Amino acid sequence: MAQKPSIPKGTRDFSPSEVIKRNYIFDIIKKHFQTFGFQPIETPSFENSETLMGKYGDEGDRLIFNILNSGDFLSKVDDSLYNSRDSNKITPGISEKALRYDLTVPFARYVVMHQNELDFPFKRYQIQPVWRADRPQKGRFREFYQCDADVVGSDSLLQEVELIQLYDTVFNDLKLEGVIIKLNNRKILAGIAEVIGAKDLLIDFTVALDKLDKIGEDGVKKEMLSKGISESAIQKASPLFNLTGSNADQLDRLEELLKDSEEGSKGISELRFIMETITSLGLQSAKLVIDVTLARGLNYYTGAIFEVGAPEGVSMGSIGGGGRYDDLTGIFGLPNVSGVGISFGLDRIYLVMEELGLFPEAIDRSLDVLCLNFGAKEGLAALKLTTVLRKHGIKADIYPSDAKINKQFKYANNRKVPYVILLGTEELNNNSFVVKHMETGKQTTYALSKVETFIGGLQ
RNA sequence: GUGGUUGUAGCUCAGCUGGUUAGAGCGCUGGAUUGUGGUUCCAGAGGUCGCCGGUUCGAACCCGGUCUUCCACCCCA
Numbered sequence: 001m002a003q004k005p006s007i008p009k010g011t012r013d014f015s016p017s018e019v020i021k022r023n024y025i026f027d028i029i030k031k032h033f034q035t036f037g038f039q040p041i042e043t044p045s046f047e048n049s050e051t052l053m054g055k056y057g058d059e060g061d062r063l064i065f066n067i068l069n070s071g072d073f074l075s076k077v078d079d080s081l082y083n084s085r086d087s088n089k090i091t092p093g094i095s096e097k098a099l100r101y102d103l104t105v106p107f108a109r110y111v112v113m114h115q116n117e118l119d120f121p122f123k124r125y126q127i128q129p130v131w132r133a134d135r136p137q138k139g140r141f142r143e144f145y146q147c148d149a150d151v152v153g154s155d156s157l158l159q160e161v162e163l164i165q166l167y168d169t170v171f172n173d174l175k176l177e178g179v180i181i182k183l184n185n186r187k188i189l190a191g192i193a194e195v196i197g198a199k200d201l202l203i204d205f206t207v208a209l210d211k212l213d214k215i216g217e218d219g220v221k222k223e224m225l226s227k228g229i230s231e232s233a234i235q236k237a238s239p240l241f242n243l244t245g246s247n248a249d250q251l252d253r254l255e256e257l258l259k260d261s262e263e264g265s266k267g268i269s270e271l272r273f274i275m276e277t278i279t280s281l282g283l284q285s286a287k288l289v290i291d292v293t294l295a296r297g298l299n300y301y302t303g304a305i306f307e308v309g310a311p312e313g314v315s316m317g318s319i320g321g322g323g324r325y326d327d328l329t330g331i332f333g334l335p336n337v338s339g340v341g342i343s344f345g346l347d348r349i350y351l352v353m354e355e356l357g358l359f360p361e362a363i364d365r366s367l368d369v370l371c372l373n374f375g376a377k378e379g380l381a382a383l384k385l386t387t388v389l390r391k392h393g394i395k396a397d398i399y400p401s402d403a404k405i406n407k408q409f410k411y412a413n414n415r416k417v418p419y420v421i422l423l424g425t426e427e428l429n430n431n432s433f434v435v436k437h438m439e440t441g442k443q444t445t446y447a448l449s450k451v452e453t454f455i456g457g458l459q
Numbered sequence: 460g461u462g463g464u465u466g467u468a469g470c471u472c473a474g475c476u477g478g479u480u481a482g483a484g485c486g487c488u489g490g491a492u493u494g495u496g497g498u499u500c501c502a503g504a505g506g507u508c509g510c511c512g513g514u515u516c517g518a519a520c521c522c523g524g525u526c527u528u529c530c531a532c533c534c535c536a
Contacts, residue, residue, distance in 0.1 A: 004509080009527065059534055062460070102536090130536085135460080138529065139536080146536065207534095296535085308536095318536065345536030374494075409496035424494060438496070 010134070010142025017364040022350060024363060025174065026127060029147045029344055032170050033125035036162065038149050041124050043106040045131075049098045055105045055331065057299055063132045065099040065142075066091060099131040103148040104300075104328070104341060111152050111339075112332040120153030120337075127346075139316050139348045148322075150341025152329070157270060160304045160324065161277045163342045167308060167320065168286040170344065175358050177285040178311035179319070184294040185271045186301045186323070188254060191264015192240065192292075195257065196233040205229060206295035209240065213293065217241045240292055247275055247290045254292065270303060302326040306342055310352045319348045362416075368458065370417045371398040372408045374424040382423045385433060385451065392455050412438065419458075 007013065014022065033040075052064055073094045074082070081090060100106055103126045111118065127147045136142060149166060151159045164181060171179045189209075193202040204227035208220050215223070220241065224234050239257055243250050251272055258264030271290065278288055286308075294307055303324035310316040322342030329337045353359055369389055371382040382398050389396035399408045412420045422434040422443075431448045446454045 006509095006527080057534090059460095063534080132535080134535075135533095136528080137531090140534095141536090144536065321536065343536065348536055372494085405494050406492075406496075409494095411496090413496040420496080422494070426494085434494095436495075441496090443495090 008142070010136035010140075012141065012143075016366065018350075020364045020366075021353075021359050022346065024359065025346055025349055025353070026145075026147070028173050029170055029346075030125070030127065032166060032173065033147075033149050036123075036149070036166050036169075038123045038125035041107070041110060041126055042128060043100070043103070043110055043126070045129070046097045046099050047106055047109070049092065049096055051109050051332075052098050052101055052105060055300070056101060060101065063134050064101050065131045065133050066095040067097040067099065069094055069096060100128070101132060102130050103128060103146050103343070104150065104325075107148070107150055107341075108328040108339070109332055111337070112329050112334045115334055118153075121151050121159075122153055123149070123151045125149045139351055141347060145346035147344040147346055148341055149343075150322075150339055152337055152339040155326075155338040157273050158277075159340045160270075160274050161281070163306070163322065163340065164274070164278055164286075164288060165281070165283070167306075167342060168283045171286055171308075172284040174349070174353065176311070176349070176353060176356070179286050180309040180311070181286050181288045182291040182294045182307045182309065183271065183274065183288060184291055184305045185267035185303055186305060187263045187267025187303060188258065188271065188292060189267075189295065191258045191261035191267055192237060194261045195264065196229075196236040198229050198233045201227060201229055203299065205237075209237075209293050210295035211293075212241065243292060247288075250290050250292070251275070267303075274304065296321060296323065300325040300328050304340065310348075311356075314352050314355060316348055316352050316355075318345070319352060320344045365416055365418070366395065367397055367415055367417045368394050369396040369419045369421060370408075370412045370415070371396070371421040371423060372405060372412075373399040373402045374405075374422075375402045378402075378424055378428050381428050381448075382421065382433075385421065385423060385448070388451050389455070394455065394458065 046067055049064075049066065053061055056064075077090060077093050081093065084090070107124065107126065111122065125148065127145065129143055129145050131143050134140060134142060149163065151163075164183075167179070167181055171177070189206050190199075190202055193199050193205050198205050205224065208223040208227065208229075211223070212220050221234050225231070239253065243253065245253075251268060255265070255268045258268060275288070275290070291307075294305055296305055296307060301323035303326065305323040306321055307318045308320035310319055320343055322340070324338065324340035326338045327335070328339055329335070369386075371386050373379040373382060379398065379402060386396045386398045399411065409420065418438055420436045420438060422436065427433050427445075432445050433448060434443050434445050435454055436443045444454075
């Protein structure tokens with residue numbers, strides 16, 4: 001080995017136990033996507049650059065992985081453009097494809113392209129990796145999985161309600177209790193900006209407000225000032241900085257604040273409907289809270305905004321997010337189709353579950369039974385036995401060579417195999433086999449003709 | 460993209476102001492135990508000290524660059 005091999009920054013290999021645990025999460029998410037009536041689709045890992053560019057804001061564009069054209073692409077670049085050394089201008093000329101940045105925009109593209117084949121409302125789920133050229137941190141990777149469920153073609157608020165139930169159902173089934181589903185509405189944010197006279201600074205206003213729990217009231221005010229939001233506007237918005245109390249109390253105060261804004265009032269009534277409906281239906285283990293500071297950078301949300309935080313005491317960014325977007329397919333030429341969706345961040349959910357020790361105990365047990373190998377004749381008999389066990393759906397294997405029994409036992413131990421079968425010369429002669437229960441050390445002899453007795457005892 | 464941080468055996472980590480042959484625990488291999496693991500005892504293997512360059516008589520240690528890790532911004536799952 002001339003040089004140690006490596007993998008790109010922010011990517012990971014997954015070993016057997018990790019894959020099994022990841023699949024455990026995938027399976028539960030997928031199961032509930034299906035019981036809620038979502039249908040699966042998949043889209044290419046890379047899209048045409050123009051499909052993705054400009055959909056995620058300037059920051060998003062920077063984080064998109066571009067794919068270099070094939071062939072002698074540089075020779076086709078105009079001389080003056082080439083000499084400008086301006087990456088932003090040259091990139092479109094040498095890169096026409098880019099890796100998928102999320103699942104929502106490709107889905108919007110899919111809906112537009114397949115609109116005549118789809119029955120609306122169309123509920124789709126999609127579980128695929130996405131890529132971002134971000135600087136990695138804990139829980140932040142350059143390749144990670146998103147698990148999305150979206151509904152297009154219905155502007156009913158029942159969709160929002162169902163999506164909250166879906167979050168609750170999945171996290172409850174994962175035994176990840178106490179997750180916090182934060183709920184806000186873009187119309188409320190817009191209404192506030194309108195009421196305080198900073199309508200054209202909506203994005204700056206919300207981005208600053210979003211940082212309230214991080215940099216505090218003074219920090220937020222400072223950032224707003226620096227973005228050109230006036231002192232008096234900030235003063236008007238100040239009730240937001242310490243909006244506490246029950247969800248209902250907060251709604252009442254917001255309603256008062258927004259009474260002169262048609263859009264804001266609409267946002268309040270939407271939020272109120274969702275809260276009241278969920279309250280009457282009840283949640284299993286998630287907590288639903290209103291959080292007016294919840295902004296999220298994605299600029300296509302127009303109604304509800306969701307974000308899921310890990311249970312208290314676990315330091316991890318959001319493990320899920322979503323919202324409603326009225327005009328996403330409009331960008332691709334299909335106006336007036338409303339969509340709402342949520343996403344589960346598989347990789348972060350994994351980290352949280354690992355930290356809290358929530359995976360089932362024997363989840364990575366890859367073998368139920370290992371037959372030891374005592375030689376050619378005995379090994380063949382053991383293989384026959386292994387075959388029978390496999391036909392009964394038991395995860396069984398035979399040690400491939402007649403290595404020292406000590407070594408074979410050690411292997412079984414390391415693989416955490418609960419039962420080891422010994423079938424040596426003695427057993428072969430009297431048509432029997434010995435089962436050793438590794439945990440207790442207890443050994444039981446069975447007749448080869450009565451394998452079922454052993455299988456029956458395996459529970 | 461900005462600022463900082465980390466890298467020594469398969470893993471977790473020691474290694475003094477720069478000084479001879481870079482250590483430990485766990486794991487691995489062999490033996491005590493040629494059909495009994497997880498406990499114990501004995502022995503052994505395993506390292507271009509992330510990589511490239513510089514300073515020096517001499518570099519794991521100092522300097523520069525680069526890659527990687529993690530952290531804070533930015534943003535986000």
